[in-house]
Structure formats: C-alpha cells, structure tokens
Amino acid sequence: MAVVDHEGAVVRANDALGALLGTEPAALRRRPAADLVDLASDSRTWHSYRQVLDNRRARFRCTRRLKHADGRTVWAEVTVAPVPGSGDILLSVTDISDRRELQARLRHLQMHDSVTLLPNRALFFERLASALESASGGMGAFDPATRPYGDAGAGGGAGGAADSRADGVVDGGARRRGDGRTGRIGLCYLDLDGFKAVNDTLGHRTGDRLLAAVASRLTECAEHDEHDDRTGGGGHLVARLGGDEFAVLVEDSTGTEQLAGLARRILAALQRPFDLAGQRLSMSASIGVVERAAEGTTPTGLMQAADTTLYWAKADGKARWTLFDPERNAHRMTRQALSSTLRPAVEREEFVLQYQPLVGMADGVVRGVEALVRWNHPQFGTLAPNRFVGIAEEDGSIVQLGRWVLRTACRQARRWQLDHPGVAPLFVSVNVAVRQVWDSDLVADVAGILAETGLAPDLLQLELTESAVMGSAGRPLQALQALSNMGVRIAIDDFGTGYSNLAYLSRLPVSVLKLDGSFVRGFRYDEGVHPSPADETIVEALVQLAHRLGLTVTAECVETSGQAARLQRIGCDTGQGWLFSRPVAPERIAEMIVALDTSRVTPGA
Known part of the structure; x- marks a missing residue:
C-alpha cells in the first residue's frame, strides 16, 4: 500500500509495495503514484484517478500490467480511495498474476479442442469477428481474460483498453499487421470425405488419432502459407469446428490465388496416406473457399457462403476445392425463394395459363x-415452367399445381366450346408429371374435373415424358389404362430423347407421339447449315411406325415453312411451334377459333 497526497505524490509506502515493484519503499517517496502503477497511459483511467484525488469520486479500481525491476510482468489490481478523516488517498496494489495465469489456462482449455489441441469453434468465431472488425478499421477485439475486475460503474472499464493493447490479439500467436493491410479476409472450410466410416469400422480412438494427424498437416500448410513471401504474410488460424470439420482463416488475404494455392496444398497434404499405430489410411477432403473484402462482411455471412461452397464441392464429386461463385449462389437463393413460396402461390392465384396451338x-x-x-x-416477374416445375416435383407441390392446371385448362376448353358452338371444339393438352401419377389419385382427379367442367373426355389429352412412362408398371400403368378407358388421350412428350425402346408403345395406352424438337431442328435450311438427311429418315420411320400402331404424330418446335413442308411430306399429323403461334392468352385462341371458317391459320401469327 501507499499513502498519496492530493497532488498524486507518494507520501509513504509499505514494504509489500516495494517488494511488488522491486525497490525500497523509501525510494518511492515523492514519486508520482500514477507513474508507479501506469495510471496515465490512457485518458479514461487518468481522468478517473484525478477525480478521486480531487474528491469528486469516492473510489476507483482497475487492472494494470506492471513491470518488476527484474523485467518480469506483474498483473495487479489497483484500487484508489480516500482515507476517511485524514484527507489522504490510499493506493492499494494487489498481485493477481497467479489468478491471471489460472484464468489463462482455463480459457485455453475452454477455447481449444481436446483431441487436436487446435482452437475450437468458440475461439474461431471470436477471432473471425475480431479480424473482420480490425480489417475494417475498427478497434479490434480483446481477450476476455484481461477484463478488469472490480466494482461495476466504478471505473473498472478504464483499464480494459490498456489491457487489450498490452495483450495484443486473441490467442496471442497470431500477428496483427499495421502497415500494408489488404482489408480482405479468406476462409478454407473443409470436412473429411468418409470420416464416419473410419469411426464406424476402426473405432473412435483411431478416428481421434486421424483427426489429430489431420490437424498437424493443416497447421503445416497454414505455416507454409504464412511464410510464403508471395502471400504477404497475413495471420492464419487453423481451427476444428466440430466433428470432422476444420477451418483455416486467412487474415489480410492477398486474393483468391492465395486461397486457391492454400486449398491445393491442403488437398495434397491430406491425400498422403496416414500411418496411425499400425493402421494405414487414405483420406481426402472437400473444401469450400471464400475470399472477400472484410468491410461489410459479417461472420454469419462469411460462414454461410463457406458452408454453401463446401456443399458444392461435395456435390461436384468430393476430394476437391470449390471457390465461392456469386452467380451460382444467387441461383441457389432464387431456387430456395421459389421453393418456399410455391405452394402459397397456387392459393394466391399467381399462376396463369397460356396456350399454344x-x-x-x-x-x-x-x-x-x-x-x-x-x-x-x-419478385422475379413472369417465370417459365423450367424455372419452377422441377422444384415443384421435388417438394411434391406439383400435385397441387398440376390439379390447378388441369382444372383451369379444362374449364377454358369448355368455355371456348360453349362460346363457339358452330366450330369443331378444340382439344386441350395438359402436361402431367410422373409424381402426379404416384402421389395423387390422378384418375379420380381427371374424372372429377371433367364432370365439374362438362368437358368431354376425348377433348382432353395428357402428356407424359418418354422417360416417365418407360418401364411403367403397377399403379402408373393402371392409371394410364384407366384414363384411356375413360376416353382421355395419352401423349408421349419429347419422344426420341429417352430410352427409345419402341416395345412399350404396343403395351401402353398411348394415342399420340410428340417428336422432340431436336429432330425437327435438323430440317432447317439456315445460312451455312444444311438439313440432316439422317434426321428426316428417322422421323419418317417413326411416323410410319406410329401410324401402323394406330398413333398420331405431333412435331414440336416447327419454326419455318420449310420444316412444315418436309414434315407434311413425310406424313406428320400435327405441328406445334412459332411458325404457327407462340404461347398466347386465351383471348388470342378465341380469335383463332373465330377465324377457323377460313380453315387455315396464317403462318407467323
């Protein structure tokens, strides 16, 4: 302890304070107390100290790091308070070095993985937040072990800034660069391919040995990258995030080239066999790589991007690294947005039908x-079927959507029939996904909708893709047969692109073949492009076969009069494409019906 006057000078000090500072108590007399225990190193601490000296504050406490005369560091808790009735100030200094060391040990255990001894998830995210703040020009994070102790609201926070500056960065081993910062951050996020099989077959002890060996190789790769002159020497942190997931954080990244080089090195290192107590194991990893400006980046945003990119690496075949692609991510986000809003969109009547003759x-x-x-x-405007039908098939909403399409189309076909009684009614063709056959009672749906709308069964055609009907058996085949018996026509869409096994045509209740547009495009006479004789031969053979089986043939994607003439010559029954009309609103079809008394639709309408 020491008694201090109101000018801040030491009046007298006891032997314990002299021993703590490594000097004789008499040598401390008349010396400024603030110099002895570092109270003037920052303005907030100095201001609080002066308030006590001037009788404007009752007490002040902070934590300081002091230098002993022999050069060692002493952590001390400093308390400054008036001595009642004397007018003097009492300076109390307590050595808390042992407490600090214990806290540091406990923190190390708390923030490090026990298997690999790497920083764990908690420390990784603390370091990531600190790196982003620092690279963006912030003050940086401080080690919670240096938090000052003492009375809340009594100036304890004043010592925190000084403690932070003295400690440097979290986990003390990482370097913070002053000049030449890039303001960018990089992350390699990886997990091991097939690690679960190691645990399941060889046991968790071998699994833990493998994780420790992986951690060692990752650390070597990171150290090599840190000391590579081409990378600029930014700080790296290798962490185990849990299970077989690891991360390598690169502060002050110099760009994607550096991250790609690091990812390649990691892949090569992990693909070398591991010798573990007599077990020789081969292992690979998948890595998601993200590199971006620190400003505007959040830990959550960076990890979401890394997690997405790791998923891409897995989906693309594993044992590889993949760089984050904003365009690919935007497509994924759009897909997720569409998936989450598809079912309610049917109820909100956001879908419409167009019709192509x-x-x-x-x-x-x-x-x-x-x-x-x-x-x-x-949000995204008008979307064609290829943007959402696949999603609807995956999540099952195709059943609800398909039912709405069927009912709307049948109702519209019946309305045209009633509005134009003097003209032969048009049939309406509706696409049906194979999941509608499996996941719903399609036969009951069709029967109910036909009864509800009053449309005759022979005016409804259902289209299924070739791959959907190939190998049909059980419920799908029974459903198709029941629909055919009802009088509904069954068409095979995109014929010629699937298995092309013609045997199934004789046993399925099919009425129509719709030739895939790839055949028809081979009929075009474009500049520098000549029609394919092979395509014409194939189409002619398919048409003849279909007619022998009692089927009609529709050609898709008819765009030119030359294509139409050749298709007519080889006996194709109907055509569909932009030569005749693009998909149009129901009102435009009504106009075409009115014009049917001329028995022809003007090409290019």
Whole structure:
C-alpha cells in the first residue's frame, strides 16, 4: 500500500509495495503514484484517478500490467480511495498474476479442442469477428481474460483498453499487421470425405488419432502459407469446428490465388496416406473457399457462403476445392425463394395459363392447344415452367399445381366450346408429371374435373415424358389404362430423347407421339447449315411406325415453312411451334377459333 497526497505524490509506502515493484519503499517517496502503477497511459483511467484525488469520486479500481525491476510482468489490481478523516488517498496494489495465469489456462482449455489441441469453434468465431472488425478499421477485439475486475460503474472499464493493447490479439500467436493491410479476409472450410466410416469400422480412438494427424498437416500448410513471401504474410488460424470439420482463416488475404494455392496444398497434404499405430489410411477432403473484402462482411455471412461452397464441392464429386461463385449462389437463393413460396402461390392465384396451338400439317387448321403454365412471381416477374416445375416435383407441390392446371385448362376448353358452338371444339393438352401419377389419385382427379367442367373426355389429352412412362408398371400403368378407358388421350412428350425402346408403345395406352424438337431442328435450311438427311429418315420411320400402331404424330418446335413442308411430306399429323403461334392468352385462341371458317391459320401469327 501507499499513502498519496492530493497532488498524486507518494507520501509513504509499505514494504509489500516495494517488494511488488522491486525497490525500497523509501525510494518511492515523492514519486508520482500514477507513474508507479501506469495510471496515465490512457485518458479514461487518468481522468478517473484525478477525480478521486480531487474528491469528486469516492473510489476507483482497475487492472494494470506492471513491470518488476527484474523485467518480469506483474498483473495487479489497483484500487484508489480516500482515507476517511485524514484527507489522504490510499493506493492499494494487489498481485493477481497467479489468478491471471489460472484464468489463462482455463480459457485455453475452454477455447481449444481436446483431441487436436487446435482452437475450437468458440475461439474461431471470436477471432473471425475480431479480424473482420480490425480489417475494417475498427478497434479490434480483446481477450476476455484481461477484463478488469472490480466494482461495476466504478471505473473498472478504464483499464480494459490498456489491457487489450498490452495483450495484443486473441490467442496471442497470431500477428496483427499495421502497415500494408489488404482489408480482405479468406476462409478454407473443409470436412473429411468418409470420416464416419473410419469411426464406424476402426473405432473412435483411431478416428481421434486421424483427426489429430489431420490437424498437424493443416497447421503445416497454414505455416507454409504464412511464410510464403508471395502471400504477404497475413495471420492464419487453423481451427476444428466440430466433428470432422476444420477451418483455416486467412487474415489480410492477398486474393483468391492465395486461397486457391492454400486449398491445393491442403488437398495434397491430406491425400498422403496416414500411418496411425499400425493402421494405414487414405483420406481426402472437400473444401469450400471464400475470399472477400472484410468491410461489410459479417461472420454469419462469411460462414454461410463457406458452408454453401463446401456443399458444392461435395456435390461436384468430393476430394476437391470449390471457390465461392456469386452467380451460382444467387441461383441457389432464387431456387430456395421459389421453393418456399410455391405452394402459397397456387392459393394466391399467381399462376396463369397460356396456350399454344396444335395445327394440322395437311390443312393448317387448329386442332387443339397445349396448356403452358406461367408464374407471375411478385419478385422475379413472369417465370417459365423450367424455372419452377422441377422444384415443384421435388417438394411434391406439383400435385397441387398440376390439379390447378388441369382444372383451369379444362374449364377454358369448355368455355371456348360453349362460346363457339358452330366450330369443331378444340382439344386441350395438359402436361402431367410422373409424381402426379404416384402421389395423387390422378384418375379420380381427371374424372372429377371433367364432370365439374362438362368437358368431354376425348377433348382432353395428357402428356407424359418418354422417360416417365418407360418401364411403367403397377399403379402408373393402371392409371394410364384407366384414363384411356375413360376416353382421355395419352401423349408421349419429347419422344426420341429417352430410352427409345419402341416395345412399350404396343403395351401402353398411348394415342399420340410428340417428336422432340431436336429432330425437327435438323430440317432447317439456315445460312451455312444444311438439313440432316439422317434426321428426316428417322422421323419418317417413326411416323410410319406410329401410324401402323394406330398413333398420331405431333412435331414440336416447327419454326419455318420449310420444316412444315418436309414434315407434311413425310406424313406428320400435327405441328406445334412459332411458325404457327407462340404461347398466347386465351383471348388470342378465341380469335383463332373465330377465324377457323377460313380453315387455315396464317403462318407467323
């Protein structure tokens, strides 16, 4: 202890204070107390200390790091308070070095993985937050072990800033660069391919040995990268985030080239066999690599990007590294947004149908229309089926959506029939996903909708893809047979792109083949492009076969009059494509029906 006057000078000091500072108590007299225990190193601490000296504050406490005369560091808790009735100030200094050392040990145990001895998830995120703040120009984080002790609101926080500066950075081993910072941060996020099999077959003890060996190789890779002159020497942190997941954080990244080089080195290091107590194991890893400006980046955002990129690496085949791609991520985010809003969109009536005419190749008369669904999305605008039908099939909402399309199309076909009684009614063709056959009672749905709308069964055509009907057996085959018995026509869409096993045509209740547009495109006479004789031969053979089986043939993607003429010559029954009309609103189809008395649709309408 020491007694201090109101000017801040030591009046007298006891032997314990002299021993703590490594000097004789008499040598401390008349010396400024603030110099002895480092109270003037920052303005907040100095201000609080002066308030006690001036009788404007009752007490002040902080934690300081002092230098002993022999050069060693002493952590001390400093308390400054008036001595009642004397007018003097009492300076009390307590050695808390042992307490600090214990706290540091406990913190190390708390913040490090017991198997690999690497920093754990908690320390990784603390370091990541600190790195982002520091690289963005902030003050940086401080080690919680240096938090000052004492009375809340009594100036204890004043010592925190000084403690932080003295300690440097969290986990003390990482370097903070002053000049030449890049303001960027990089992350290699990885997990081991097939690690669960190691635990399941060889046991957790071998698994733990493998994790420790992996940690050692990751650390070597990170140290090599840190000391590589080409990388700029930014600080690296290798951490185990849990299970077989690891991360290598690169502060002051110099760009994606550095991160890619580090990822390649890690892959090569982990693909070398591991010798573990007589067990020789081969291992690989998948790595997601993210590199970006620190400013505006959050720990959560960086880890989400890394997690997504790691998933891509796994999905692309494992044993590889993948760099974060903003465009690919935007597509994923859009897909997720569409998936989450698809079911409610049906109830909100965000879907509409357009109709594309199916035209007789011999006379140009509209025979029917194909119903094509569009999604008027409030955020992404009008979406074609290829943007959302696959998602609907994956999550099962295709059943609800398909039922709405079927009902809407049948209702519209019946309305045209009633509005134009003097014209032969058009049939309507509706696409059906194979999941609708499996996950719903399609036969009951069709029967109910036909009864509800009053549309005759022979005016409804259901289209299924070739791959969907190939090998149909059990419920799908029974459903198709029941629909055919009802009078509904069954069409195979995109014929020629699937298995092309013609045997199934004789046993399935199919009425129509729709030739894939790839065949028809081979008929075009474009500049520098000549039609394919092979395509014409194949189409002609398919048409003849279909006719022998009692089927009609529709050609898709008819775009030119030359294609139409050749398709007509080889006997194709109907055509569909932009030569005749793009998909249009129901009102435009009504206009075509009115014009049917001319028995021809003007090409290019």
